[in-house]
Amino acid sequence: MELLAHISPMFVLLVFVGTLIGIIFGAIPGMTATMAVAVCLPLTYSLGLQEGLALLLGLYVGGISGGLVPAILLNIPGTPASIATTFDGHPMNQRGEGEIALKLGIFASLFGGIFSLVALYFFAPALADFAIKFSYVEKFLIIFFALTIMGALCSNMLVGVFSGVLGVLVSLVGAYSTDKGGNGEYRLMFEFMEPYLSSGFSLLPVLIGVFGLSSILIEAEEGVPATASTTGTATARQKKFRLTIFRGQGVNLFRSAFIGTFVGLLPGVGGSAASIMSYSQAKAFSKDPQSYGKGNPAGIIASEASNNGLTGGALIPLLSLGIPGDATTAILIGAFTLQGVQVGPLFISGNTDVWNMIIVAMLLANIFMFAMMYFAIRHIARIVTVPKYILLPIILVMCVVGSYTINYGIMFDVWTLFLFGLFGYLAHRIGLEIAPFIIGFILGPSAEIYFVKSLESFGTLTIFFTKSWIAGVLWLLIALSIAMSVWMAGSAGRAARDPK
Template sequence: MFDVLLDLIWGSPINLLWVVLGTALGIAIGAIPGLTGAMLIALTLPLTYSMAPAEAMVLLISMYVGSISGGLITATLLRMPGTPASVITTLDGYPLAQSGKPGRALGLGIMSSFVGGMISWAFLLSLAKPISVVSMKLSPFDYFSLVTVALVLIASVSGKSLIRGLFAGMLGMLVTIPGESPATGVTRWTLGIEQLNGGFALLPVLIGMFAVSQIIHEASRPATKIATIAESTDGVFLSLADWRRHLWNMFRSSVIGTWVGILPGVGANVGSVMAYSAAKGLSKKPELFGKGSEEGIIASEAANNATIGGALIPLVAMGIPGSVIDAILLGALVLHGLQPGALLFQNDPDIVYTIIMTMLLANIAMFAIMVGTARWIAKLAVIPRHLLLPIVMAFCVVGSFALNNRLFDVWVMLGFGLVGFVLERTKIPLAPFVIGFVLAPIAEEKLGSALQASGGSYLPLLSSPVSLVLLLVALGLAIYPIIKAWQAHGPTKNKAQGDADD
C-alpha cells in the first residue's frame, strides 16, 4: 500500500505534477463563485481519455480536494462562498476578517481544512478495505437492501423538505428507465429513438444538471458588488498554541464530516452545517457564533474537507458514490475500463491505493498552495463573468460530445441543464436526483439478479438477516423525519402552515 505512495512520489514526476496542477486548479475554480468542483471534474474527465487510468484518477482526486478547499478564501475575504461547501464559513470568517484579522481568519480555515482532510484520510485508509471485504459477501438481495437504505437516506437528509428530496430522488430514478434494462438487457421506453438505446449517459446529465443550469443562472442574475480585498494577509501561519487550543473541535468536526461524507448524496455543505451546529451547542461562547467565532470557522472548514475522505469510502469499497463528485468519479472509473464495486480492491488494488494516497498528497499540496497564495486567489473572484461563462459553456458542449462522439449527448446535456435550472428555481435539491440516477440501475440489476436466482421469490429479502436489518433501517429513516416533524409542528398549525408555504 505504501509502495504505491512511494511510486507516486518517486516513480514519475508526471504524477506529482498532476497532483499540484489538479489541486491548484481545484482551489482556483473552488474560489470563483459560480464555478464548482463538480463542474471542473466533469469537464476535465473527457480530457483524461488518453491518460492511463491511474494518472487520470490522480488528477481528478486532486481537483476534488482543491475545489472543496478553495471556496473558503472568497468566503472569508469577500463574503462570497466560492462553493456551497463554504457557505457556513462566511458566517464567521467574514466578520473575523472585517475586524482586522483577515490573515488569521484564512489561517484558521486553511489549518482546519488540512486537519479535516488528514483525519478523514486516516478513516479512508483504515476502513475502505474491511468494508470491501464485508460487502463482497453480500448477496444480491442484501445489496439491493443496502442501496434502498442509501436512496431513502438521501431523500431524508439532504435539503429542507423530505418530500422535495424524495421527488428529486424518484425523478433521478425515472431518468434511468429509458434504454437498456440493467436486469434483463431489454430496451424500453426509447420512443423509437435509436440513440436512446443506451439510456441517458451519466456525464451529459451531470454536466447539464450542475454546469449548464448553473451557468444559465450565473449569467442572468444581477452582478453582485464585490467588497474590497484585504491588502494584507499576515498571520496566516498559526502558532502551536492555536493548534493545541482548537484540537478537540477540529477532531470532532472532522469525525462528523467523515460520517456525513459516507452517507450517499449528502455533500460537504451538509457536513459543515452539522459540525457548525455541534460546535455551537458545545461551545463555551456560543454568543460569538456568527460574529467572527474562531470555533465556527474551524468547525465548518474541518467538516467540509473531512467529507472528501468519508465520501470516498463507499466509492472505493462498494461502488456506491458518497457525493455528487463521487458520482462523477464513479463514471470516470467506468470510462477508464475499471469495474467499481467490492471487487475493485481485489482486481485493481493499485488504482484504489492510488486514489487513497493521492488524497493524502493533494491535501498536503492544498495546504502549501493555500497558505502561499490565498491573497492572489481571492482576486480570481473579480474575473468578469462575460469572460468566464462563455468558455465554460463551450467546454460543456465539447465535453458532452467527446464522451461518445455524438451530438445526441449534447442535446441531453442542454435538456438536463434546463431541468436542473427549473429544479433549482423551485428549491428541489439536485443531489438526491444524481444519487437516484446513479443508484437506481445498481438496485435494479441486483434485484433482477436476485429474483432470477430465487425464481421470483421475494422471501430472501426478509429471511436474510443482513437484508432484513437494512430494510428496517430504511423504514426507520423514512418514518423518523415525519414523526419528528409531526411532533415539532403538529400543535402549532399556523406556524407550520407558514413555514411550509415559503
C-alpha cells in the same frame, strides 16, 4: 521505510503535476476529477503502472479538492461532491470571509483525505468485506436516508420536500438503462425528444445551470453597479484565518471524514450523498442549527472533510475487490487494465509494491494539494474583487464551455444549462428550493434502481425492514432524520412568528 523505496523524482513530479491539474479541473465549473482522470488515462499506457498511477491519483485528489473554490467564491459547485460546500461557503464569501472559508475547506479536505488514507492502509480488506454486506436493499436505505435530509436543508420543509421530489422526477427522464439492469425503455418524454434525452439530462450542466447561470440571471435582473464585486466588500477588510476556528469542530471533522470514507467504500452511492449526509449530521448535532446555510464554518468543514474522505474510501473496494467505489475510481481501474494488472480480492497481497506506491502517491497528493491550495488561495480569493460586470460574463462563458465539454462536445448539454439556468431563476422567483431539487436530481436514479432491484429480487416491501440488522440501523437513522427535520421546521416557524 518500505513505503519510501517507491519515491523517485519522476514519481513525485507526476503526483505534483497531477494534483495541480486536478485542482484546476476541479476549480473550473463543468470539469471534474472524473474528467481529468479520463483525459489523462491514455497517457498512463506509455508511462507504466507506477508512474501512471502517480499522475492519476494526484488528479483524483486534486480534482475532488479543487471543487471547493468555485463553490465558495462563485456559488457554483466545481464538482457534484462540493454542493454542500456552497450552502455556507458562499454566504461566508458574501460577508467578506471568502479566504477564511477557502482555508477552512482546505484544512478539512486534508483531514478527510488523510483519515481515509489511514482507513485504506490499515483496514482495506476488512472494510471491503463489510461493504459487500450492503445489497440493493441497504443501498436504497442509505440513499433514502440522504433524501430525508432534504427537509432539513430548507426554510420551508413542505416546499423543500416538493422541490426534492421534483428533482427525483426530472432525474428519471430518459431510458431505464440496460447498463443498470433496466429494460431500456424511455420514460417521461415525448418521442421527438428521444435523440436528445435517451440518457437523460447530464448532471453537470443541470448543476451549473441551477447554481451558476440562475445566479447570473438574478444578478442581471437586480442590476450590477460598475464597482460591485461578488462580496460587496473590499478584500482589505476580509478577516484573517485562524486555526482557532476549528475549536469545537473535532467531532464534526472525524464524523464527516468517517461518513465520507464509509460512503466511498459502498459502490454506487457517490460523493454527493456523502457530503450531504455529513452536512446534515453536522447541522443535526449543532447547538445552533438555524445558522447553517447562512455561513456557518462547520458546514464547510462537514462537506469538505467528507468529500475528501471519499477518496481513500472509494479506493477500498477497488483495490480489495476490483470494484470501483465511485465514478472516478471506475476510470482509474483502466490504468491497471491497460498494464494488464488484475485488480481483485488478491490484488493487495499479490502486488505489495504497487499497493505501497498507491499509499505513498495518495499521501503526497494530499500534502501537495494542501500546500498548493493553502498558499495560492489568498491570491485566488481576490477573484471577488473583480467587478461583477467583468466577472459574470466570464463565469457565463466558463459555464457554457464546461457544459459543452463535459460529454466531449454535445450541444444539447449547453441547452440543458440554459434550460436549468432559467428553471433556477424561476424557482428563486416563485420560492422553490434549489438545494433539495438538486439532491433529488442526483440521488433519484440510484434510489430508483436500488428500490426496483430490491423488489425484483425479493418480491416484497417487507424486505426493506427485515433484510438485515444494517437495515434496522438505517431505518433508525431515517426516523431520526425525519424527526429532526420536523423539529427544525417547527422551531424555525416559531422563530419567524416570534422574532424578539
